[in-house]
Amino acid sequence: MSEQMNNKKSIMIVDDEKMVILALTQILSPDYTLYVVKDGREAVRIATQFAPDLIFLDIVMPDITGYEVLEQLKADEATSHIPVILVSGLDNENDRSKGFSLGACDYITKPFNSKIIRERLTHHLHDGSFT
Numbered sequence: 001m002s003e004q005m006n007n008k009k010s011i012m013i014v015d016d017e018k019m020v021i022l023a024l025t026q027i028l029s030p031d032y033t034l035y036v037v038k039d040g041r042e043a044v045r046i047a048t049q050f051a052p053d054l055i056f057l058d059i060v061m062p063d064i065t066g067y068e069v070l071e072q073l074k075a076d077e078a079t080s081h082i083p084v085i086l087v088s089g090l091d092n093e094n095d096r097s098k099g100f101s102l103g104a105c106d107y108i109t110k111p112f113n114s115k116i117i118r119e120r121l122t123h124h125l126h127d128g129s130f131t
Contacts, residue, residue, distance in 0.1 A: 040064035
């Protein structure tokens with residue numbers, strides 16, 4: 001696979017909003033191999049097939065919610081180890097708490113700042129260190 005040849009980490013972006021996809025793609029490329037998915041069912045399929053190093057996952061999507069995607073990923077041995085950062089416009093304690101209880105490693109609210117995206121990504125891809 002190409003990211004293994006060039007040692008790039010792979011990131012999956014799961015969001016149905018074109019502007020969010022464009023923003024995250026701009027922030028993350030060319031440093032990472034990116035998989036962009038616009039719906040939850042496809043996200044589960046792609047994650048199982050390619051096992052990205054980290055997933056940015058929206059909560060509110062048209063087919064199945066990000067919470068449901070997260071539950072399916074964490075229930076599958078092939079994908080349970082993948083860190084999932086929820087990225088959502090939902091900004092209350094109940095939403096964050098639910099995400100963490102289902103296995104999310106982080107929660108970023110929209111609109112987001114590119115510096116925060118990079119810092120959280122670095123933190124979760126490198127065993128919690130910001131180096």
